[in-house]
Amino acid sequence: MKDPKEINLKANKINILAPKIAGKEISAQGSFPLEIERDGEFDGIGMGVLSDGTPYLNQRGLAALCGVMNAHIGTISSQWDEPDQKPRIAAIKKILASAGYSAAKPHIEIVHNGRLNFCYPSEVCLSILEYYAIDAGANIQEEARKNFRLLAGSKLRELIYSRVGYDPTSSKRFEKWHERIALNYQSAPRGFFHVFNEAHTVVYELIMAGADIGDKNVVDISIGLHWSKYWTDNNLDSKFGYRSRYPHRYPASHPQALSNPQDSWCYPLAGLGHYREWLQDVYIEGGKFGAYLKGKVSKGDLAPSIAELAIGALSVPQIGPSR
Template sequence: MSDSKKPFVFKPKTREEISLNANKISVLAPKSASKEITPAQGILHLGIELNADVNGIGMGVLSDGTPYLNQRGLAALCGVQNAHIGTISSQWQDEDKPRIKSIKAILAKAGFSAAAAHVEIVHGGQTQYCYPAEICLAVLEYYAFDAGANCQPEARDNYRLLAGSKLRELIYRQVGYDPAHLKRFDKWHERVALNYQSAPKGFFHVFNEAHTVVYELIMAGADIGDKNVVDISIGQHWSKHWTDNNLEAVYGARSKYPHCYPDSHPQSKSNPQESWCYPLAALGAYREWLQDIYIEGGKFSAYLKGKVAKGDLLPSVAQLAVTALVPPQLPSS
């Protein structure tokens, strides 16, 4: 089964090959025992988040954070022809095939099962065959040690380099993906999932309108959770602005809606909590107020300073958020 082309073996110390000595990613996507890989397109609705071709090895990260190699890349690692990897996919449901049985046994030892060997995704107008890292390692181990006369020395050498989490790390590093990035948004997404449709028709609520501020805080490095709930600050100041300026007479009466916090927040103990929502007619006025009064008028900076004083926010994070949201002022003439 050896490929007629020159065997591909990772050489970490050679600049022309993929280096394993680059900066190590400290946080990896979690690996849970007995996890089922279900890569059938149309069920997971996956896309490709990032991808790259590194020295002939096609790799990338799916939209759910799964690192993968393409079919040709996996074939090159294993030292076999591309068609052999394709055959593994086409025979994946036939457990009478010794090769499939062996690969699935290897996968099971690592605590995984798989409904299919690859994820088929149309990306950039072309069909991509994406093999999740766990599948890649199982196939690589098979060709390294369990394929009998068809064992490949390249597979053995590459397996020794890439076993465990090293293949995942390498793919993340080569495509420039930070798996910790998505986790920064988890707590905010939990709240969005509970409340994005809470306000009645014809009204908006401050929570859903705070996304720009929250996004910049997260990107600056803030831990958005139960201690940093900036929409509460925005809501309190906007409510005061609403009553002080009798905006009800202009836009109509505001109303209440049930706002819920996820179980990860201590505020959830008093769910649901009544919060104000405002007529959609006032949305433009709110957005002007948010930028001109809350953000640029100093209220946002005051909120951040208070969080820094309490130890809930690093000074550097506060400065980055202010820099991102508050436009620089032109010098006075």
């Protein structure tokens, strides 16, 4: 069973402990300030997307989806952390845990346009909806049963994205990465590769998960440092040939540009296949990528939910030939 992902929902903050994925655990726990990026009300259901890409329903919207009064959802929130757990709260938490989550609070409080909003992340919404659809005994709601059949799995997330017009794959997210590519794609000398141009798979999944790739999230530095150490520790010069240096440059929008050009390592093309195996087996699945994400989350540079999505996408081997 997966370890629980902890959604620690305090006012304007969210903390998540991501699950074990393919036997590898990311302990990505920290805080990240959130805002409402998109919101709206459709067919009486208030919904939106937070600045880290988290889809949510507001309290009245969740109540309408479950076919109960708004006060019932409010009571779930107010009784959530009571020492003597009510059966209803215990049942909802059990459903949430079965999906790999736990929550200190079921909602996030965010002030938006001068109003306080109670935002219930989609995972919490589905757990409450499932309770009223299946586990509420005499209080099972037909409206909840109908909506749970329609929205189970990822369908609620997709519905919210669609209704508020949020595109998690917007091409604008690639602009900063493309700036660096334009400066460096031909930098390494003939016969050599550099980590920057080989980090595309990792960077792409981070961007698709919603990460802001810029001066604070430069994952190729992390990859490069670990690969350089691996290269020297295993004396790969003797196997593939000597590595060399090349001038790497950052865009003017990055503070690193003040020391351009950066004197960076590049490696013989003969070692490219070995590098790709190392990237998947050691860096990604060996926990180094998870440690990098944990550090970024703890500093507030990356949303925990983004870290979870990225590591989940990369946990299945995608680099190099199939074995």
